[in-house]
Amino acid sequence: KAGVTQTPRYLIKTRGQQVTLSCSPISGHRSVSWYQQTPGQGLQFLFEYFSETQRNKGNFPGRFSGRQFSNSRSEMNVSTLELGDSALYLCASSPGVGSGAFFGQGTRLTVV
């Protein structure tokens, strides 16, 4: 069974630009969550989608948004990038029954 796939693996963007990250969950998993990981803050929850609906949202500004498609694939978008948005962005998928989440390899975003 294929794991969670995130693309691209690495990105370099300029401050003020926008970026879109993609995540393909494990087949059959309907819940997709996004996390931001930085050395200082650790892993912080961004949002979760289930059956194309946002089910929960973390404490991040509105510049961070996401969506989920009917095939459970998900994208997250960050607009007006700031230097502080540099981080590893992780996507996780879950069968949706409290059995835990399985993570992709992440997208390393660097904002210059």
Added chain:
Amino acid sequence: EDQVTQSPEALRLQEGESSSLNCSYTVSGLRGLFWYRQDPGKGPEFLFTLYSAGEEKEKERLKATLTKKESFLHITAPKPEDSATYLCAALSGGGSEKLVFGKGTKLTVNP
């Protein structure tokens, strides 16, 4: 507010020297406690799920236990390849799959 705290932040062991990592949690309606291993530049790798106090899970040199307030990850006779950051996460009550993570314990096992 749900909170997960891990200690120590970093741990250095000699090969074969057993030890334990701690994860204390304050979560309303705990639905599960999860342990992950993360290698540099990679996503967290799922290790264990614990659902109720008294539960234990084992995998090779690792054993996870759960009480009503904390979880322990016991590492028996570690090897250098066990070096990684170990993350603990709690799933609280409600319908979401949102995980609350601790900041991790960075384990280094010297040969």
